[in-house]
Amino acid sequence: MFPRQHAPDEEGPGLERPPAGLLTLLGLVALEAWLRHTIPTMREGKLYAYTDQSLRYKITLPHARIRSYGTEIRTNALGFRGPQVAPKQPGEYRVVVLGDSMTFGPGMADGRLYTAQLEQRVPGARIINLAVEGYNVLHYQAVLEEVGLALQPDLIVVALFPVNDFEMDNYDNHVRIASGAALAGEPWYYSLYVYRAYLQRVEHAARRVMHRLAPAAAASERDVGWERNIGALKNIVELAGKQRIPVLVSLLPHTKGFETQRAMFARVERWCSAEGVRCLDLLAIFRARRVIDGELVLNRIDAHGNAEYHRLVAELLAPHLLGRMRQPQP
Numbered sequence: 001m002f003p004r005q006h007a008p009d010e011e012g013p014g015l016e017r018p019p020a021g022l023l024t025l026l027g028l029v030a031l032e033a034w035l036r037h038t039i040p041t042m043r044e045g046k047l048y049a050y051t052d053q054s055l056r057y058k059i060t061l062p063h064a065r066i067r068s069y070g071t072e073i074r075t076n077a078l079g080f081r082g083p084q085v086a087p088k089q090p091g092e093y094r095v096v097v098l099g100d101s102m103t104f105g106p107g108m109a110d111g112r113l114y115t116a117q118l119e120q121r122v123p124g125a126r127i128i129n130l131a132v133e134g135y136n137v138l139h140y141q142a143v144l145e146e147v148g149l150a151l152q153p154d155l156i157v158v159a160l161f162p163v164n165d166f167e168m169d170n171y172d173n174h175v176r177i178a179s180g181a182a183l184a185g186e187p188w189y190y191s192l193y194v195y196r197a198y199l200q201r202v203e204h205a206a207r208r209v210m211h212r213l214a215p216a217a218a219a220s221e222r223d224v225g226w227e228r229n230i231g232a233l234k235n236i237v238e239l240a241g242k243q244r245i246p247v248l249v250s251l252l253p254h255t256k257g258f259e260t261q262r263a264m265f266a267r268v269e270r271w272c273s274a275e276g277v278r279c280l281d282l283l284a285i286f287r288a289r290r291v292i293d294g295e296l297v298l299n300r301i302d303a304h305g306n307a308e309y310h311r312l313v314a315e316l317l318a319p320h321l322l323g324r325m326r327q328p329q330p
C-alpha cells in the first residue's frame with residue numbers, strides 16, 4: 001500500500017505549525033524592520049527646554065539644529081523656525097502666526113512650510129512662524145505676550161488645530177516638568193514604528209469606547225479644556241484689539257478623520273461668530289475640494305501634514321492675507 005498522504009490542513013510527522021503567537025511576533029518584527037528601513041529617524045538632537053521663567057513652560061532653544069525624519073530643522077535667535085527676524089522696515093506688512101506642530105511642520109524643510117510659501121504668494125508680506133510642537137491656545141497667548149507683540153505685527157493669525165488645541169494634557173505636563181518634576185518617559189512601545197503606524201489605532205479605538213462608557217466624565221474633561229483655551233483665545237483677541245491689530249483664526253484640519261472633526265470645528269466657528277472674530281474653516285474647504293481623507297499624511301507613522309498639505313494651506317490662506325493687506329491700516 002502507498003503511505004497515507006496528509007491533506008494540506010493536516011499535521012504530519014515533523015511538520016508541526018509554529019504557534020500563531022510566534023508567527024504574529026515574527027511578522028511584527030519584520031514589519032518594524034521594514035518601516036525603519038523606509039522611514040528616517042523621527043528626531044535626532046535636542047530642541048526643547050522647560051522653565052518656569054516663561055508662561056510657555058516649554059520653550060524651543062534658540063539656534064538649535066536637529067533632524068526630523070531626515071530633514072534638517074533650525075531655529076532662529078528667537079527660538080522659532082524660519083530665518084532671523086530683522087527689525088521691521090518702513091512699509092513692511094508683518095504677520096505673526098501662532099500655532100502648534102501642524103504649523104511647526106515636523107519633517108518639512110523651511111521652504112516647504114505653509115508660512116514660507118505664504119511669503120511667496122503674498123508679495124510684500126513678512127510671515128513669522130511662532131509655532132511650537134505640543135502647544136495649545138494657552139501657549140499661544142503666552143507666545144504673543146512674550147514674543148509676538150514686540151515684533152510689531154500688522155496681522156495675527158491664530159492657526160488653531162481644533163483636534164487637540166482645547167486639551168490640557170500637554171500644558172499641564174509642561175507646567176509639572178518646569179516646576180522640577182522629572183521628565184516622564186513615554187511607554188516603551190511608543191517608540192516602535194509598527195505601533196505608531198498600525199497598533200496605535202487600537203489604543204485610540206479603546207479610548208473612544210471608554211468615552212462612550214463614561215460620557216459624563218469625558219464631557220467634563222473636554223469642558224475644562226474648552227473653557228481655559230477659549231478664554232485664552234478671547235484674551236488674544238483682546239490683546240490684539242488694544243493695539244488695533246486684526247486677528248484671523250485659521251482652523252487647520254487633521255490629515256485623518258475629516259468627518260469626526262466637524263463637530264469641534266463647528267463649535268469654534270459658533271464662538272467666533274458670537275464674538276465677531278474672523279474665522280476661516282479650512283476643513284470645509286478641504287471637503288469641498290474632495291481632498292481624500294488620509295492622503296496628506298507625512299508618512300506611515302506620522303499624521304502631520306506633508307508637503308502637499310502645506311502647499312494647500314498656503315494656497316487657501318493667501319487670498320485672505322492679500323485682502324487684509326489691501327484694507328486701510330488703522
